[in-house]
Amino acid sequence: MKNTTVPKFVIESKKSRKIIDLKELRYYKDLLYFFVLRDITVLYKQTILGILWALINPVFQMVIFSVIFGKLASIPSDGIPYPIFSFAGILPFNYFSQSLSSVSLSLVGSTGIFTKIYFPRILIPLTPVLSKLVDFFIAFLILIAMMIYFNIYPTWEIVFLPMLIILMILTSMGIGMWLSSLAIQYRDVKFAMGFISSLLMYSAPVVFPASLIADKAGYTVYLLYGLYPMVGVIEGFRSSLLGINPMPWDIIGMGCISSVLLFISGAVYFKRTERIFADVA
């Protein structure tokens, strides 16, 4: 028997006070690593094109958008070629929508695991949020290739890019904690995800610039529009990488506020409901 101090776990019906137990999370970091590794390994198994799918999907989206919205509808693109303008939006948005759709089903899909063993349940929604980053970074290579092709170079503001990526992950995780814990109790979430996805898609400035909102509806509406965190993220991507506009700090700031609120409320709700997951699963 080891002589280290023995940790004592108390199991009772009361709720725990800690919202996120960082010490415990650190202990389970290897499990998170293998969960993410599993998702990545399994994703493109038994496909012919394999990881190429991470390139094909966004490229086709870009082509379709360029033809329909760029050519036919002549939507403005802040003065840069429409394909690269839309791709800079597709890139973060695809990460957001893919991680949301898999995070919303993450708990429902892992009942076989968490009804049989204890580990911090938060790892379950955290896994897809992290593993979808792989597709994101692969698709990022296309953006770099397009920048070279169109002769567009990033500004010094590219130093803010990591911050934008963190904001994007934080938002996904915040909404993900809400959706996953709601979905395990109410399977309605599964059916609602279809239109939630398209709603999020068309309301994000993927095929049009956010400046369009400011022009049409005024600054106040534009600022409120920024409460949708992906608005600031997408516009921030365009500014820092393509250098069309100065960094839109106003809408990024708005996005940060709502993203942090979503994250904290999501964590609280997840914590409050996680003790019944095994009972309702």
Added chain:
Amino acid sequence: MSEYAVRVNDVSKAFLIGLKETRKETLGAELLSWFRSPRKNYNTLKRLNTFDHIEESEDLFWALRNVSFDLKQGETLGIIGDNGAGKSTMLKIISRITNPTLGHAEVYGRSASLLEVGTGFNSELTGRENVYLNGTILGMTKKEIDSKFDAIVDFSGVEKFIDTQVKKYSSGMRIRLAFAVAANIETEVMIIDEVLSIGDADFRKKSLEKMIEISRGGTAILLATHNFLPIQAMCKNTIHLDHGKIVNYGNTNDIVSKYLGDMSKDKARQHWTLEDAPSSDSIKIIKAEVLPVTNLPVIRAGDPFEFRFEFYNMLDNDYDINIMFHLTDDYDNLIFIGSTTLTNLKYRAAKGFINVSCRIPENLLNHGKFTVNKLYVLQGSEKVLYEHSNLLVFEITGDVEYEKGKSGKIDGIMKPKLGWEVSSKKENEVLV
């Protein structure tokens, strides 16, 4: 350091079970109820999801009620009980999978729960990848798995296929690999549910031996099972759960015997009064029972035991009497015919009570369920005076030789002690 590994203090667990919905009489009412149902569904789901305000109600089901026990460091405790007695719920609470409704439990030290083997196995991944995934799910770190990896693969016996996708494994290989991971965890407390009864006989023996080794290494083990062999081999003390309550606690052999005794007592002993005894024209049966002749309350595989019958003879004249019975197993196979005619002795019957006992020698029957299927009372060796079908049903339990390190549960109907001799000579001596 605490002397306890697990303390369970007055734990109860309630579930709200959805009650049957009322059916509408007309199509119109049914349609109307669909539109009203979202609100109703929400209320039902919401109620089933919250346990904060427990009030007695019709659909409240107590899976556990005021259960308390302690498990000391390094000890092994068994939990037995029928299906639905609350064994798994108890283990899930101690494993921190689900919360108790009332009461609390304390677990001292790291614990590993084996409520099934191979939790989280992904068939698209290779054996190696699954070892790491399953190991970390069970609470090991990557470093620990690295150092145990060879032992795991060695125990599983699938080293040739370790880099093959698990979907190409046979189910036996999957189980072996999964169990191998679980068997190599080092924790202070281990919580095991039924996983020792998987795989083929060889593997069961191997895994039980491994568990005994782990418990000797100082790990406290909590073991719930239907299979008494591992409990008898591993646990000094056992809890008997019934309908969510502890009905019995104490020495494992006593608890298991009593549990089995309760299960089979109505058919292992039959007793009638002279007035209501089953009867033919000439013979009444008063009593039939099967008794152990060891000082244990149960009959274990290989133990000697005794049948006792009591008859009442109504014929006036003395005669030569013979008794004969068929012993069958659970599948109605005839094991043997026991008969006094085979003894070359004469037994005389006079009017009045006749007591018969028949001793079954040691090293004859293996574990299993047996039936005294036909009983005949004969006058002379031919004339049937009385016959009785399906008279006694009794159980012979598995033995406890595991404790002595010998092979334990062996399949087969018989458990004979055979006379073996093995001799060998050096080859060159033969040639000389």
